[in-house]
Amino acid sequence: MTSASREVNPERLLRDALHSLRLIVPFRAAWWGQCSAGLANLPPRNWMHGHINLSASFAQEWNHLAERDEFARDSMRQLDTVVRMSGHDDPWPEVSAFSRLHDLYHVMALTTELSGNGFLFFVSLYRSETSPAFSDNESALFAEFVAHLQHHWRGRVREFLQHTTVPSPDGFGLADAYGDLFYLDKRLGVAIHKAYPNWVGSRLPPELVPALRQIPSAISVAGRGLTLQPCGELVVLSLDGVSGRDVLTPRERSVAMLYSRGHSYKEIARLLTLSPATVRTYLRNAYLQLGVRNKIELGVALQMPATQR
Incomplete structure (x- = not known):
C-alpha cells in the first residue's frame, strides 16, 4: 500500500485497498468515507464517500434516515471498535426498508476519529442473507486493515494539500471536476452547509461545480473566501482564514x-x-481599504487580522 499511495489519488487508494481486502474478508458490498455523529445543529450524516456494489444514491438515501440508524450510531459512539450486526429487523420501518432494498443483511463496520479534521472516518462491509455472518477472525483482520488504510489515506491527502498556496487556510477539501468529494474537513463542510442548507450528499452543491472547471479561482462561500487550485486530476479547495480581509466585499x-x-x-x-x-476598480478599493501600496503589502494584509492592521 505504501508505493500505491504515492501513485494514485486518495479515493482510488481506498477503492483499490478495499478490493484487496475482499480477497481475505469476502463481502458483497462496501461503503467508506467521512461522517459526523451530529454537529453544528445537524443530525448524523455522511460528508464524503466511496462504495463498491451499492447504488449511486446510497449515501444520499442514508443521510435522510441517519438519525434513526442505530447500528451506524453505535459505530460512531464506539470509535476504534468493530461493530457487527445481522438481520433486516429494525424498530424504524424506513431503516428496515433501506436495509432490505440494498441487501444489507450482515454488516461489519469500524469508525475512527480523524485528528484535526473534525469528522470521522468509517468503513462498512456488507453480506447477503445467503452468506455467513462476519466471524471473530474476520473482525480482527478488518480492524488491523482499517487502521493501516486510514494512515495511508491521510498521508496521500496531505501530499495533495501541500500543493495549496493559501498562506493560512482555515479548512480544506479535495474534489474532482464534477464536484465529487474525496476529502473534506469540518470547517469547510460547515461553511458550505451554511451557504447551501439544503445540501445533502457527498457531492458539492451544483452551484459550486462551475468554479471547479475555471481553476485557479476564488469565490465566496458563506461570507468566506474559498480558493480553488488544480492538483493533478483533482482540485484543492481552501477556506481562507478569518482576517482583515473582512473589510472587503x-x-x-x-x-x-x-x-x-x-x-x-x-x-x-x-x-x-x-x-x-x-x-482595476476592485483592486483600487482593496488598496484603499487595506492601506497598502504594492502587491507584497497586499498579500500580507490579506492574511493579517483586522485588529493588527
Missing part, C-alpha cells in the same frame, strides 16, 4: 487574492468573468 477579496498571487488583470477578469476595468 467578496468580489474585491477574490480579485485581491488572485492579484497578490501573481495573476494579471486580464487573467483575473477571465477567471471571475469581469471586465479588466472592473478588476
